[in-house]
Amino acid sequence: NAGVTQTPKFRVLKTGQSMTLLCAQDMNHEYMYWYRQDPGMGLRLIHYSVGEGTTAKGEVPDGYNVSRLKKQNFLLGLESAAPSQTSVYFCASRLTSGSSYEQYFGPGTRLTVT
Amino acid sequence: AQSVSQHNHHVILSEAASLELGCNYSYGGTVNLFWYVQYPGQHLQLLLKYFSGDPLVKGIKGFEAEFIKSKFSFNLRKPSVQWSDTAEYFCAVNARGNNAGNMLTFGGGTRLMVKP
Secondary structure, eight states, rough: OEEEEEESSEEEEEEOEEEEEEESSSSSSSEEEEEEETSOOOOOEEEEETTTTTOOOSSSSSTEEEEOSSSEEEEEEEEEEOOOOOOEEEEEEESSSSSSSOOEEEOEEEEEEO | OOEEEESSSSSEEEEEEOOEEEEEESSSSEEEEEEEETTTSOOOOEEEEOSOOOOOOEEEEGGGEEGGGGEEEEEEEEEEGGGHHHOOEEEEEOOOOOOTTEEEEOOOOOEEEEOO
């Protein structure tokens, strides 16, 4: 199993440009999450999904949109990038049932907006 | 809403020194608690987790953590650190009950540097 993968690994955008980050998991997990990581602030939840076709807002959703058209994929979109969105973005997934609430993380995408 | 505080932002230790990283959370209900580690340039990996039972939890690489409910704390410890423990450590809380997405709330992280 590849686990959780993210595409691309690095990206530089100009202010106002758009892009989509792709997260894929092959563990048949129901729940998927997008976080951003900024120095001294830990990870903050942007959006999440509890199943195919469903999405919900997290702690910092403004400026981002998401879609979960297939169970294994969770897309994060930036329609008009701003310098404040310069960050490292992590995707995670987990099972719904069972005793483990562990989230499994992808390798991250480093985004710079100039 | 729950919050998580990690008191030490940066810690520098020499090899073989003992480590304790503080983590406090604010939530009055039942919680699941986690410590994740992020080695330089890598993604987050689970060190250990607490769901119920024995409040002293042992994880990988010699790490352990103790859940003290009365203090809302889940401090991470290691008796003797190694250079390879240099990383950033994150405490995280899952508030059980009113948490439809089973979301984790993370602390701000503690950056540990171990000098050889």
